[in-house]
Amino acid sequence: MPTVASLGEFGLIARIARMTPTAPSVVEGIGDDCAVLRIGDRLVLVSCDLSIENVHWRRSHALAESIGWKAAASALSDIAAMGGAPLFCLVSLACPDDTETSLVDGLYEGMLDAVKQCGAVIVGGDTTRSADGIVIDVVVIGEPVGDRYLTRKGAQPGDALVVTGRLGLSAAGLHALESDRGDLSETDSTRPAASEKPRLLRAHCHPTPRIQEGQWLAARPVVHAMIDISDGLIQDAGHLAEAAHLGVDVDQSMLSVDPDLMSYCREGGLDPYDFMLAGGEDYELAFAVAGGRSDALVQAFRGKFHTDISVVGTFTDAWQGVRIAGEPPSKTGFDHFRQP
Amino acid sequence: MPTVASLGEFGLIARIARMTPTAPSVVEGIGDDCAVLRIGDRLVLVSCDLSIENVHWRRSHALAESIGWKAAASALSDIAAMGGAPLFCLVSLACPDDTETSLVDGLYEGMLDAVKQCGAVIVGGDTTRSADGIVIDVVVIGEPVGDRYLTRKGAQPGDALVVTGRLGLSAAGLHALESDRGDLSETDSTRPAASEKPRLLRAHCHPTPRIQEGQWLAARPVVHAMIDISDGLIQDAGHLAEAAHLGVDVDQSMLSVDPDLMSYCREGGLDPYDFMLAGGEDYELAFAVAGGRSDALVQAFRGKFHTDISVVGTFTDAWQGVRIAGEPPSKTGFDHFRQP
Numbered sequence: 080m081p082t083v084a085s086l087g088e089f090g091l092i093a094r095i096a097r098m099t100p101t102a103p104s105v106v107e108g109i110g111d112d113c114a115v116l117r118i119g120d121r122l123v124l125v126s127c128d129l130s131i132e133n134v135h136w137r138r139s140h141a142l143a144e145s146i147g148w149k150a151a152a153s154a155l156s157d158i159a160a161m162g163g164a165p166l167f168c169l170v171s172l173a174c175p176d177d178t179e180t181s182l183v184d185g186l187y188e189g190m191l192d193a194v195k196q197c198g199a200v201i202v203g204g205d206t207t208r209s210a211d212g213i214v215i216d217v218v219v220i221g222e223p224v225g226d227r228y229l230t231r232k233g234a235q236p237g238d239a240l241v242v243t244g245r246l247g248l249s250a251a252g253l254h255a256l257e258s259d260r261g262d263l264s265e266t267d268s269t270r271p272a273a274s275e276k277p278r279l280l281r282a283h284c285h286p287t288p289r290i291q292e293g294q295w296l297a298a299r300p301v302v303h304a305m306i307d308i309s310d311g312l313i314q315d316a317g318h319l320a321e322a323a324h325l326g327v328d329v330d331q332s333m334l335s336v337d338p339d340l341m342s343y344c345r346e347g348g349l350d351p352y353d354f355m356l357a358g359g360e361d362y363e364l365a366f367a368v369a370g371g372r373s374d375a376l377v378q379a380f381r382g383k384f385h386t387d388i389s390v391v392g393t394f395t396d397a398w399q400g401v402r403i404a405g406e407p408p409s410k411t412g413f414d415h416f417r418q419p
Numbered sequence: 420m421p422t423v424a425s426l427g428e429f430g431l432i433a434r435i436a437r438m439t440p441t442a443p444s445v446v447e448g449i450g451d452d453c454a455v456l457r458i459g460d461r462l463v464l465v466s467c468d469l470s471i472e473n474v475h476w477r478r479s480h481a482l483a484e485s486i487g488w489k490a491a492a493s494a495l496s497d498i499a500a501m502g503g504a505p506l507f508c509l510v511s512l513a514c515p516d517d518t519e520t521s522l523v524d525g526l527y528e529g530m531l532d533a534v535k536q537c538g539a540v541i542v543g544g545d546t547t548r549s550a551d552g553i554v555i556d557v558v559v560i561g562e563p564v565g566d567r568y569l570t571r572k573g574a575q576p577g578d579a580l581v582v583t584g585r586l587g588l589s590a591a592g593l594h595a596l597e598s599d600r601g602d603l604s605e606t607d608s609t610r611p612a613a614s615e616k617p618r619l620l621r622a623h624c625h626p627t628p629r630i631q632e633g634q635w636l637a638a639r640p641v642v643h644a645m646i647d648i649s650d651g652l653i654q655d656a657g658h659l660a661e662a663a664h665l666g667v668d669v670d671q672s673m674l675s676v677d678p679d680l681m682s683y684c685r686e687g688g689l690d691p692y693d694f695m696l697a698g699g700e701d702y703e704l705a706f707a708v709a710g711g712r713s714d715a716l717v718q719a720f721r722g723k724f725h726t727d728i729s730v731v732g733t734f735t736d737a738w739q740g741v742r743i744a745g746e747p748p749s750k751t752g753f754d755h756f757r758q759p
Contacts, residue, residue, distance in 0.1 A: 084516035091546050098527055102540045114543035121459045127511050133550040167456055171467050171556045176424035200442045203454035206431050210473040216511045216556040
């Protein structure tokens with residue numbers, strides 16, 4: 080009997096999409112970062128994001144506030160990926176009935192912080208008992224800003240692949256948590272050798288959705304398609320390529336390696352490019368920019384946001400899927416049902 | 420340390436509501452069946468509803484299609500409770516990675532049936548691995564029909580408490596499943612003594628949200644407040660009373676006892692009023708109708724829908740909370756964190 084593991088997350092989504100009828104009011108349905116819906120003469124963006132104990136996070140790895148922040152931030156990042164503005168969130172929370180109230184308070188404080196920082200409010204949800212472990216589902220409702228939003232579709236041959244921020248810190252933070260389990264907490268920065276870890280841990284526990292950056296990019300017609308990097312650059316660049324029936328060639332030498340990531344990897348004999356290419360949960364933006372227009376865009380973006388931004392690849396119609404310097408990648412990013 | 424069990428579901432919701440800031444665009448926030456949001460010049464209703472394996476349902480009790488149907492129906496019923504029209508649903512689904520694809524297909528078939536029957540479409544969601552058991556969160560987005568929707572607030576002293584349908588069948592269906600575990604399935608109607616059970620099981624596994632009825636009621640100014648009966652009549656009538664800072668007196672002799680429920684209870688030495696007053700998941704509507712106007716409304720409703728409807732109590736400012744024939748109830752309905 081086939082299982083969801085044999086199908087994989089993206090196989091499962093494709094299967095569900097095939098079963099599901101659509102309607103004229105559904106402008107973008109299953110398969111993009113948000114659904115885009117027409118209600119009256121308005122377009123509404125909606126997305127939801129599950130965050131599950133012992134799958135997405137462990138209680139021993141982070142404070143409740145960080146767990147809550149990240150659950151909300153990862154949902155809000157789906158709105159950033161379309162260049163929209165988040166307006167409202169709903170939170171469905173299931174927890175065992177012996178869960179301490181203070182833990183629930185902490186989860187909500189973190190979610191409320193993230194939601195407020197993105198200009199939205201929590202307006203409802205559901206609470207119930209779980210059989211085992213905490214489950215959080217954050218629903219985000221937003222809207223396009225101006226008359227343009229971006230989807231995963233739209234990259235053209237010759238477009239540049241551009242990413243914001245520095246990649247791999249979140250995955251390295253998770254690696255630090257998993258390998259140092261028990262003697263490492265968010266506040267443990269006392270050991271000299273661990274001096275770079277707090278930044279990696281912060282990247283893992285406290286990602287910032289690129290809401291303003293996404294809106295700025297969506298307003299620029301030279302940006303053709305966008306996604307947030309939740310599953311790792313290879314997978315998410317692959318989603319952009321797949322949606323356009325194109326290939327994308329990633330030039331890893333164009334990725335700037337964060338010094339703390341470099342230092343963490345040197346100490347542990349690790350390859351920083353593994354984290355940068357295949358690590359997930361960066362919640363940076365990856366997007367396609369019209370060929371020849373990326374330098375001007377990158378310069379304008381830097382002037383506006385004082386944030387890293389790098390041209391890291393090129394879309395092509397010469398093949399389909401992702402290659403790294405022309406070769407198929409040996410490592411792929413995170414798949415919820417098929418972990419590397 | 421206080422836990423969510425000591426707080427109870429409604430205590431937890433009140434605590435979350437106190438922590439949560441609101442905004443002018445939030446017309447109705449945390450605490451009603453749906454949030455009511457202003458987007459541009461439109462009002463949008465949104466709700467979500469968790470359905471968790473071994474909390475809300477067991478795999479051995481129902482077909483996957485029924486589990487999916489009920490997960491969607493219970494979410495859609497929140498829109499019915501405000502008299503709205505459902506438009507779009509999102510489904511967040513977490514399942515262990517050894518879950519058979521056919522089970523996921525069945526869940527979606529059931530959800531798609533329920534959503535279609537209510538005039539909506541599934542437009543997105545999230546899928547991920549769970550550590551243990553299946554979790555479904557159904558988000559429903561709808562809108563008011565015409566210029567009026569109902570909330571839990573608004574009952575006035577002297578208003579009649581009115582309910583649609585016959586109560587207690589779903590809870591009796593669950594009782595049949597729990598007590599006959601192993602030798603009873605949805606298709607087992609072969610034993611003469613079990614002849615009434617398929618209807619009870621159907622009520623439990625395949626509830627119908629009262630979408631049309633809710634819209635019809637919301638269009639009538641004599642209807643002041645409404646809720647769907649998910650937690651049992653006593654609790655849900657109590658929510659209507661509490662929202663209006665009133666009391667409500669339930670006259671159980673006015674409840675019509677379903678013959679199959681009566682027969683099931685007689686056979687087992689059970690009291691049908693326990694199921695009718697405290698049993699949950701009927702997904703019927705309970706509402707407050709202006710004093711002296713309920714007979715005409717009941718007659719018009721029967722003419723329109725050919726469905727049971729009963730005046731079963733009166734709102735009063737003489738006390739607060741629920742009484743049954745003037746006495747505090749000895750049994751209360753289902754509380755997700757404090758089961759009776």
